[in-house]
Amino acid sequence: MALPSFGYTPPATENVKLKPSIYEKIIKVGATDTPILNKIGTSNVTSPLLHSWITDTFEKPKKNANLELSKFIGETKNTTQKTSNATQIFISEAMVSDALLKAKQYGGNEMEYQIGKKTIEHKRDIEYALFGLGRDTDVKKSVFKGYVQAGANTSGEMAGIFHFVAKDKENFENKRRGNVLAFDETGDWSGTATELTEDKLNQILQTIWDSGVTPKDVFLGAELKPAINKLATRILKDETKLVGRVISFETDFGTINFHMHRLLSSEYGLGDVLIAGDFEFMKHGLYIPTKIEEVPTDITAQAKRIYTQSTLEVRNADAFAIGVGLSSKTSVSRCKNNKTEDK
Incomplete structure (x- = not known):
């Protein structure tokens, strides 16, 4: 019987032979490939199967004027809610033959090169999961799916950001599904x-503002970039473009940082999506922080494995809003209406 990572035999109280995490080191590698993962902090996960956290909400402001001698009312409501997500195991592996390890070649040591490459791929796989991608052939179903808890013959799968921002709504009603706004x-x-x-x-940012949170960052892809360039140029009164990673400009809700994201593209079915929020309310929950370990093999080769077990934690879904069905181009129907009006 295999000894799992959480197993040990008394008098031991933990598996002290596990190597320390290199998560903080690899998070800096290929930062532009995983902008959300590199932006959010981490939290500690204590369960290998299901991670839960508690959230609460404030009441809306109301009139509060009282007599000098007032009765004590003390009305208190229990508005706390528990939210959960499953942990997911991410594995990336590399194997290089002894002969190739010994050979002199451009680029230096082959195993170091392969591990460097696999590190970036490993992070990109985690970022992919943060969106809920790859869980259904229909992207618009995939991103909203809930978590799958691991079982004897079932791999654990975390739910992505869309699932939490939808706030348990199964369908769009009045162009909304929780804090997902359809345009x-x-x-x-x-x-x-x-x-x-x-x-x-502003409608997207207002959704966050109304919940008592100040939106700080917006992520979008290349297909919506021209629209943001147009807005920035008009607001800043000069030729300003979202080039590379980020630009910032003032909105009605304060300074917003706009970031490019490669996964928000038509290739992944998310080219018409814009994600806004205060990403301090999102954490990468680590049960087993990233580690690189050697894997025993009976062939003449060296094998290494990059391993992470983690989940997505959205501490306050109201700190985020997602706009879908957006384009940088004026719709055909609107063009026709404009032509009619011109006539």
């Missing part, structure tokens, strides 16, 4: 996308 012509993320304007951006 396509049918209002349910199935119709033709409409142009991303300052008004629509």
Whole structure:
């Protein structure tokens, strides 16, 4: 019987032979490939199967005027909620033959090169999971799926950010699914996308602001980049472009940082998506922080494994809002309307 990572035999109280995590070191590698993972902090996960956290909400402001001699009312409501997510195991492996390890070649040691490459791929796999991608052939179903808890013959799968921001809503109603706002012509993320304007951006940011949180960052892909460039140029009164990683400009809700994200593209089915929020309320929950270990093999080769067991923790879903069904281009129907008006 295999001894699992959490196993030990008395008088031992833990497996002290496990090597320390290199998570903090690898998080700096290929930072532009995983901008959300590199932005959010970490939290400590104590269960290998299911991680839970408690959230609470404030009541909306109300009139509060009282007599000097007032009765004690003391009305208290229990509004705390428990939210959970499953941990997921990420594994990336590399194997290099002894002969190739000995050979002199461009690029230096082959195993070092392969591990460097696998480190970036490992991080990109985690970022992919943060979005809930790859869980269904239909991307628009995949990203909303809940977690799958690990079992004897079942791999644990974490739920992504869309699932939590949807706030348990199963469908779009009045162009909303929790804090996911649909701007396509049918209002349910199935119709033709409409142009991303300052008004629509403000609607997304207003959703966060109304919950008592100040939005700080926006992530979008190359397909929505022209629309943000247009807004930035108008607001800043000069030729400003979202080039590379980030630009910042003032909105009605304070200074917002705009970041490019490669996964928010048509290749992954998310080219019409914009994600906004205060990412201090999102954490990468680590049960087993990233480690690199040698793997025994009976062939003439050296094998290494990169291993992480973790989950996504969205501590306050109201700190985020997602706009879907957006485009940098004016919709066809709007163009027709404009032509009619011109006539």
